[in-house]
Amino acid sequence: MSVKVISVLENILQANDQIAAENRARLDAAGVYAINLMSAPGAGKTALIEQTLRALTPQVRIGMINGDTTAASMDAERGAQAGAMAVHINTGGNCHLEAHMVRQALSALDLSTLDLLIVENVGNLVCPAGWDLGTHARVMIASVTEGDDKPYKYPSMYRAADVLILNKIDLLPYLQFNLDYYLRGVRLLKPEIQVFQVSCRTGEGISAWIDWLRECVSSKRLT
């Protein structure tokens, strides 16, 4: 039975990649830079989005697509309150976003009015890694409270990420977290990964992330 499942899955992944390429072409044509934000539950995706909106709005016009396994649109509402045009996707229990879901959400947004699109994936450190959504960068948020062994235990996600945001560093004094051991694991999996150490609560380190993102958005506008 497992062979049958894999072959179905392979077809689905191929179809997904094709739709992802179409999504990316659509974003490129509109001059919109898009990121796919992935993390374990509670690592701080929505808090980072709030910080990002606060720093970049209104100079950068931001849209947001939030994936959730249910109809609970709390994250989309938090984003909308912070000034983004937000679309909520209910995955119907599915543990990750897929390109066709993002395609539908794109049609609900007026891309000509946007510079940056943030896609907030379902909180999951395993499944979202395998699915291209058509964004330009995959940004992973990890929080130090998850423990310093996570790169060694969830290699697919760390390998899939272009950017790693290590969040909740304000809690480091209260944890046994070996930063060297953690970063060694990260670099083993993805030597070229861009790492930002931040606290979304205190704002520490956020400006470096914002500078990086602003630069990406500007480059996309020029091309």
Place this chain on the structure above:
Amino acid sequence: MSVKVISVLENILQANDQIAAENRARLDAAGVYAINLMSAPGAGKTALIEQTLRALTPQVRIGMINGDTTAASMDAERGAQAGAMAVHINTGGNCHLEAHMVRQALSALDLSTLDLLIVENVGNLVCPAGWDLGTHARVMIASVTEGDDKPYKYPSMYRAADVLILNKIDLLPYLQFNLDYYLRGVRLLKPEIQVFQVSCRTGEGISAWIDWLRECVSSKRLT
């Protein structure tokens, strides 16, 4: 295409439930009480197992099955060091354990020498919820660092759990975590759920969990 996928998935889930029932019958025949331990990455599954082994060994003879998406057997080794007979399952990237994987692992254990079996699932707050492994109780660990909105955002897992262990309560003074709001969400989804508030680091609250588990193991021995 989605209809095809669902029908394949339904067949797989039916097959899974049948194997789960066989696993449970095998455990019952051997008088072994089994729990399926589920959580988001880094919530403290392995730390709880270490605390549990420390409290119950050698009076209770404990076996352990650890699911990981890779060949990294760090958790199984931590369990073995703490005194358990441990079997590591590499899911090959799969985001949750399934009953047939546990069946294979059961064959690697001598059940006649065990009283309690702890199955440590892959760290994931979405997918493991749907898969019965043949255990007697589903125990979910949540950590306060994940945020107080998690029951509202990951209802399937909270609904699937028989027992909830709320971990890392030693960090509450440093977080904005509304315990009332959190527990209200939990009780809405599963009114009869058993909740233990603990800190695996300080040991606070662990004894109530241990008493509950010891009672379950004793009942299974008598039946």
